[in-house]
Amino acid sequence: MLQQTTVAAVGAYFQKFTQTWPDFAALAAADDADVMAAWAGLGYYARARNVLKCARVVVAEYEGRLPQTEAALLKLPGIGPYTAAAIAAIAFGQRAVVVDANVERVVSRLFAISAPLPQSKPLIRAAMDSITPDTQSGDFAQAMMDLGAGICSVRAPSCPACPLAFACDAMRSGNPEAYPAKTPKAAKPQRTGNAYWIERDGQLWLVRRADKGLLAGMRALPDDQWTARLDGHATPPVRANWHKLPVQVSHVFTHFSLLLDIAVTAWPAGADDPGDGIWWPLKSLDKAGLPTLFRKAIEAVLNAGERV
């Protein structure tokens, strides 16, 4: 959960998740849809699929316990260089070089590494390796991460309070905020698309998104095939008496922004279902496990008042 996500954002999700599935065996036996729903709102949903896959591998191949070497951890789904090193060092007491975004910032300042990220990653890792102790490397890693989170902050670092100030080349340079340099990122394109509200007898028609791509595997409103690269084609998923609402939902993803229009229709009782999906009671939409974009869309529709 903590991959590219702040501790504050994770807290409540972690509590509920580990309470529902306290160990690998419990998680491995879970329904995929329940795990995805438990992740709804947290983002980067591939992580939910990966942790589920990981639990199943651990149960099937490792008798329900994580392997204890960094190399074996690295082979598991969703466990990359950072997570493998963190588990090996913190959970299993082995020496490992842990590099997260905090460490990248602290180390690039400590050594005044001027090459921009991400090209400087190997340099930073080598520098972290050179100062990682042979014992308690997990404690050292957590100290470095906390230093980055609380003292060596992105903007306005608290150098006078920093225990590493005596050795910090970036502070000595007078402008620690200049580190780490980063290659500029591309501008976000603005996309438009449509979502479709199909209502019948106090229920809303929800679909499941494709297994790959944006919001993969998540429950969702039907859409008009908008993507990060292309606007939606504005064609409803089924023939119906569509009614376009005078509301628009804006949402920002990592690499594009979306303006979403919403059309609503009342589905006749007795008619065939509008494709592949599920009727979900309006009263319990909060339990549907919808990503934030669709929670926003639903709120907009409900606030729009009369709709059918």
Added chain:
DNA sequence: AATTCGTGGAT
């Protein structure tokens, strides 16, 4: 190697 993956908080 460069892209593609969410979301909410801070500034």
Added chain:
DNA sequence: TATCCAAGAAT
């Protein structure tokens, strides 16, 4: 309001 950023990984 616009931008940056976070206990990164997979493809």
